[in-house]
Amino acid sequence: MELPVPASDPELSPESAPTLVIGQDEPTFAWVVILHGPRRGRLYPLRLEGTSLGRVPPNDIELDDDAVSRFHARFVGERVGDRVVFFIQDLASANGTFVNGKRIVREPLQDEDRITVGNTTLVFKQL
Amino acid sequence: MPFPSLPPWLDVYTLVLAWYRWGVAAGLAVTVVTTLWIFFDSQRRQVTATVWRALSLLAALVVVPGAVFSLAPDLALSLGRLPVVLALFGFFAVIVAALCLLLYTSGIGVFAASADLLAPEQEPLFTTVASAPAPPSLPAAVTPPPISQPHTQVVDLSQPLDDRTRLLSPTPERPLPLAWLVVMNGPRAGKVFRLQELNDIGRDSRYNTISVEDPTMSRQHARVRLEKEGFVIYDLASANGVVVNGQKEQRRRLENGDRILLGQTVFGFMQVKEEKPELQPAGSESTA
Numbered sequence: 401m402e403l404p405v406p407a408s409d410p411e412l413s414p415e416s417a418p419t420l421v422i423g424q425d426e427p428t429f430a431w432v433v434i435l436h437g438p439r440r441g442r443l444y445p446l447r448l449e450g451t452s453l454g455r456v457p458p459n460d461i462e463l464d465d466d467a468v469s470r471f472h473a474r475f476v477g478e479r480v481g482d483r484v485v486f487f488i489q490d491l492a493s494a495n496g497t498f499v500n501g502k503r504i505v506r507e508p509l510q511d512e513d514r515i516t517v518g519n520t521t522l523v524f525k526q527l
Numbered sequence: 528m529p530f531p532s533l534p535p536w537l538d539v540y541t542l543v544l545a546w547y548r549w550g551v552a553a554g555l556a557v558t559v560v561t562t563l564w565i566f567f568d569s570q571r572r573q574v575t576a577t578v579w580r581a582l583s584l585l586a587a588l589v590v591v592p593g594a595v596f597s598l599a600p601d602l603a604l605s606l607g608r609l610p611v612v613l614a615l616f617g618f619f620a621v622i623v624a625a626l627c628l629l630l631y632t633s634g635i636g637v638f639a640a641s642a643d644l645l646a647p648e649q650e651p652l653f654t655t656v657a658s659a660p661a662p663p664s665l666p667a668a669v670t671p672p673p674i675s676q677p678h679t680q681v682v683d684l685s686q687p688l689d690d691r692t693r694l695l696s697p698t699p700e701r702p703l704p705l706a707w708l709v710v711m712n713g714p715r716a717g718k719v720f721r722l723q724e725l726n727d728i729g730r731d732s733r734y735n736t737i738s739v740e741d742p743t744m745s746r747q748h749a750r751v752r753l754e755k756e757g758f759v760i761y762d763l764a765s766a767n768g769v770v771v772n773g774q775k776e777q778r779r780r781l782e783n784g785d786r787i788l789l790g791q792t793v794f795g796f797m798q799v800k801e802e803k804p805e806l807q808p809a810g811s812e813s814t815a
Contacts, residue, residue, distance in 0.1 A: 427716050429717065431719075431797075433705055433799060435705075435799070441703075441721060443707065443719055443721075445719075511783075511784075512799070512800055523705075523799050525797055525799065527709055527711070527784065527795040527797055
C-alpha cells in the first residue's frame, strides 16, 4: 500500500506518529467523541505530543468513513501557562476539516467544538 | 398400612403419612419459591448470597424425591425405610428453607452494609417512562423539596418518585446522552466511565458499575441517575459524603465540568451538549 506523505513537513509524516502507550502518558483530560452512527459515544483521548486522525492505520483515530482521507488531520496540544490548548491541523485532506461548520487549516479547539471530517462529526471535550 | 415396620408409639408415622398426603406439595412450593426468590432477589440487588442460594437449593432438592414418592406410592413401598427418612429430611428442609429466607432478608443489610438495599422497592428502578405521557410543564410545587438535611440522612429511592425524578430510559429517538465520569487524580487519573441511565459508584466492583480502589470511598458511595433534568447524583449514605464543587450534597444535578469528590477521588463530570429539549434543565436548580 502506498502511503501519502505530506512531503515538505516531516513532523506531519505518518512515520513520526508516536506509538500510543497506554498508562505511560500523563492524561491531558482532552478527548474527541464520535457523535453519530453506530460508534456514537466512542471516546479518543488526545495526547499532548499529537494524535493523528485518518481512514487507515497507523492513525491513532481510525475512522471507517470513505470521505475521510487516509491521513486527514492531527491534534496537537500546546501548554499555555498552566493549561493545555489543543489545535487541530488539517493534513491537506481531500474533503477538508471543519470546526463548527467552518473549513480550517489550523485552529485552536474549545470545549464542545464540533469537528467534521468527511461524513463524521466529532466533539472536542476538555475538562 | 404403608409403613408397617414403624413402632406404633412413634408419632413419626402420622407425620410421614401427612407429609406424603399434602406436606410434600406445600414443602416443594415453599422451598422452590424460596430458592427462586433468593436467587433472583440477590441478583437484582447485587448482593452476595451464595450460602442462602445453596442452602435453599439443597432444601428444594431434598423435597423433590418426596414429591416423586407421593405420586408413585408403589415405588415408595418398595424402597423400605428410605421414604420415611426422606420425609423427615424433607420436613427439616422446609424449615431450613424458611430459615434461609428469614436470614437472607435480615442479612442483606449485614452483607451489603447499605441502608437503601433494605427498603423494599415498590417501584422498579428500570421503569420505562418514555411511554407514559409526560405532563407538558410541571408546577414547581410538585417537585420535592431539596434534601439538604444532615449528612446521615438516606435518600430513599424506594419511595414513589415524581415525574421529574424518574429514571429516564433511552429510546431510539432519544439516545443515551453522551456523559462520562473521569477520574482526575490518583494512579487511575484519566480513566473514563461512560454513564448509563443508572450508575453506582463505590469502592467494591461487585456492587458498583463504577469502582475505584480508594479506601476512603464507601463500598456503595454514590448513585448517578439519568432523570428528566439530566444526570443527578445521590449520596448513598456514604461515610465521607458526596462533595460537588466543594459543597456536600445529598442530591444534585450534574453539569458539564463539575468536580465530584468521593473519598479522596476526584471525578470530573463531562457531558456533550446536544439539542435534546427533554434533557435541558427544568427551570430552577433544585440543589441547596
